[in-house]
Structures are given as C-alpha cells and as structure tokens.
Amino acid sequence: MALKGNLRDFTITQILNLINLAQKSGTLVVEGPNEAAKIYFREGKLAYAQFGQDDNSLAAILYRANKISSAQHRAIKTRAGQMSDKELGLLLINANYMSQQDILNSLQSHFISVLNHMFTWVEGFFRFDTEAAPPDGKITVRISLENIIMEGSRRLREWEQLQDEIPSLDMALKFVDRPGANLRSVNLSVEEWRVASFINPKNTMRQIARATKMNDLEIRRIVYGMLQAGLVEIVRPEGAPPIKSFTQRVVEEGNKEEHTSLIKRIISRIRSI
Amino acid sequence: MQTVKMVVTGPFNAGKTEFIRSVSEIDVVSTERKISSDAERVKETTTVAMDFGRITVDQDLVLYLFGTPGQKRFDFMWEILSEGMLGFVVMIDSTRPETFREARRILETFRAYAATPYVVAANKQDLNDAWEIDDMRIALRLSPKVKLLPCVAADKESVKTILLELLYSILAEMDALEY
Numbered sequence: 001m002a003l004k005g006n007l008r009d010f011t012i013t014q015i016l017n018l019i020n021l022a023q024k025s026g027t028l029v030v031e032g033p034n035e036a037a038k039i040y041f042r043e044g045k046l047a048y049a050q051f052g053q054d055d056n057s058l059a060a061i062l063y064r065a066n067k068i069s070s071a072q073h074r075a076i077k078t079r080a081g082q083m084s085d086k087e088l089g090l091l092l093i094n095a096n097y098m099s100q101q102d103i104l105n106s107l108q109s110h111f112i113s114v115l116n117h118m119f120t121w122v123e124g125f126f127r128f129d130t131e132a133a134p135p136d137g138k139i140t141v142r143i144s145l146e147n148i149i150m151e152g153s154r155r156l157r158e159w160e161q162l163q164d165e166i167p168s169l170d171m172a173l174k175f176v177d178r179p180g181a182n183l184r185s186v187n188l189s190v191e192e193w194r195v196a197s198f199i200n201p202k203n204t205m206r207q208i209a210r211a212t213k214m215n216d217l218e219i220r221r222i223v224y225g226m227l228q229a230g231l232v233e234i235v236r237p238e239g240a241p242p243i244k245s246f247t248q249r250v251v252e253e254g255n256k257e258e259h260t261s262l263i264k265r266i267i268s269r270i271r272s273i
Numbered sequence: 274m275q276t277v278k279m280v281v282t283g284p285f286n287a288g289k290t291e292f293i294r295s296v297s298e299i300d301v302v303s304t305e306r307k308i309s310s311d312a313e314r315v316k317e318t319t320t321v322a323m324d325f326g327r328i329t330v331d332q333d334l335v336l337y338l339f340g341t342p343g344q345k346r347f348d349f350m351w352e353i354l355s356e357g358m359l360g361f362v363v364m365i366d367s368t369r370p371e372t373f374r375e376a377r378r379i380l381e382t383f384r385a386y387a388a389t390p391y392v393v394a395a396n397k398q399d400l401n402d403a404w405e406i407d408d409m410r411i412a413l414r415l416s417p418k419v420k421l422l423p424c425v426a427a428d429k430e431s432v433k434t435i436l437l438e439l440l441y442s443i444l445a446e447m448d449a450l451e452y
Contacts, residue, residue: 164378171381233416234381236388260447262277262334267440269330270433273296
C-alpha cells in the first residue's frame, strides 16, 4: 500500500523516522498549508530537496548561500543557462571558482533548510512514491537523517511552546504605553524592525507575517521576543468582526438601564452571601 | 426566569472547583475523575467536563458559574462555555510559577473568543510560597489596567471579592458604552 496520509495523524518527524529506519528510496511529496515540497531519498538518506516552484538550480542555491555574487549569478544564467547542475558544478570546479566541497556544503545546507522549514507544518498531506527519482542532471548528496530528525524535534518543541504563548495569529499587536519602554533603546534585528514597522492594532499578526514574508514560526518567534521584552502587547484587532459579548448585546438591544439593573442585582446578592 | 453566567477558567489545579464551591448555593455539579497522568498527579481528581454552580439572585434571575477543565486537551470546551458569558475569572495558582505560561495561553484564548470583561485571581495567597501580586503581574505580563486580585478559593469572602470586582468591571464597561 502506498505510504500516504495526513500530517495531523503522522508528523514530518515520524515520516522521516520511518524512511530512515526502513532505508527507503523514493520521493516524499508534502503539500503544506501554503506551499509544497519534494524530498528525494536514497537508502534512507536525504538526496535532494526542493520547495514548490522555487528556483532550485545550482546557480540559485550558490547565490543564496553567498558563494557567488549577483553579477556572477546573472552571467551564469546568461551563458550557461542550458547546462545541467552537474555540468555547471564541473565547470566551476575546473575553473577554480570553488571546490567540490564548497558546492556540496551549499547544497547540503539548502536541502536541510527545506526539511527544517517543513517541521513546522502541522496541516497538509504527504505521499511517498518509491518510483520517482531526483530530476536528471541534479547533484545529489547523502545526508543521514538522524541529526535532521533531532533538530526537527527541537523545532517542533519550540513551535509548540510558541503556540502556547501566542495561540492565535488573528490577534493584533500594539506598542505598550509603559513609561521607559522605548523601541529606539532596544537592539532589534533587521527582521524585528520589519515586524515592528507593521505593528498597529489594525494589523493582525497573520497579516504582518504575510507582509514580511515570514512563516508562522518566524513571526511567533519575533513577537514572543518583543512580548518578553515588554515592548508590545496582544490586542484584539481594530475593525474585527464583532463577537457578541454581554456588553455588546446591551448596545444592540439598547436597554442599558435594564442590564445595569441586572448587574446591580447580582452585586447586591453576592454581597449578601 | 432569566439566567446569566460567568466562567471560571485557569490552568490545571488552580482552584477553580473550590472557588465555585465556596459561593454556590447548590453542591457543585462536578465531573471529576481520578487522574491517570503522572505528570498531573499533584491532586487526586480533576475536572473533565465542567463544574457547575448556582447563585439565585432573586425570583427572576439566576447566576450560573461554570468552571472549565484546566488541561489543554479539554480546550475544545472553552468556546462553548464562553458563549454569552457576562465575564470570566482566570484562576492562577500563586505557588506554581510553572503554570503561569499556561495561564497566559488560556487568557489569550478566552480574550480571542469575546471582548468580555475579566479579572485574574491569584489563588493560594495564604500559602508561604505564594508569589507576590506585583511579581505575578510582571511574570504574567498583565497590563496595569487588568485587575489582578489576591484570592483564597476556600474562603467565601475572598471569592465574593473576586466576583464583585468582575461585576464592577462589567458595570464600568456598560457605563462607558455609547449608543
């Protein structure tokens, strides 16, 4: 029977553990909430990984790893656009641009980052196809899964902890008006400043994450740090659809005196207990 | 007969059942079961559905107090219980700082359901190892506007004070309403 299912029932960690222990070869396709990934395995080892439609060419991976400049990246795309990754790798090594180890290290880091990112997916579907092999011409690696699984478990724990702290991304943030809480006196990272620039009771955390291109874990991590530092507080978003509380019903029904009398009767009764 | 309700929530073993028992005129309808998890074995039984207490205000009005189960696995109950409530009390065990994070999560969850007045009750303040109220406010990251009140759930007067403070908050919110 094909290995397929729902991430709610079978987590990424459990899937990798199974592939590792059973020494499986094939392709794992995972369709997460907003993106998909294809991971290739050979005899239980990670061989190749790709996010959805991302440019997964060797040139793009080396550029993202700062191994080549943007001018070099452009030049490679122009002059060697038709080359396979294997051919390009050989060319770079033979031209003494970089060593074989540099290329393999960049690929390994990229593939591991794809897997690490997937560990926070709790919704979605997966299927494992034993027939599918990595695309032709791609450079494959052999990375043991044990360390990746350990790191993934750590990330999952962090994710669970952050979800406890910040259960809903549909809430908004506002800067605290506590005296002495001054954003300028705090050393914020570039990512934190990006988030800070969107903090406004009108913006939900989910909207901020979308605007700053962060995933759920990344936005929670940054918001958690700001909460711990006492810089922001979580508030209900302005303009959110009204959820009917008792006091809102009072407004709707327009009988404030009657409801005030009801509360006063309860107060009187409780005092007399 | 009109009925209104308040919800008493908080982490596992915060004292919610005892809180309701202190002021309810009926024996609390409790759905306690023996605890099976070793991790949670700091008491013998726990609430698995909800506690239910009653205060008859007068012949036309009854106040119900609902206690929610504290553990995360029962949080599907919270939305049902919070619908239409007057307000809610978040109970926190002042002697168990390891539960403060869970208390914050519960508070944020309830706040997300409805913009309803609430107070935070720092329970077990009669015990020697209870945290100071000011320290708890910082640890719980509560703004100065949120009422954080000392409480002893077994003491009726203390429980009355918590309920009254919540009712005063509801009154204040209604006074501020504009039509």
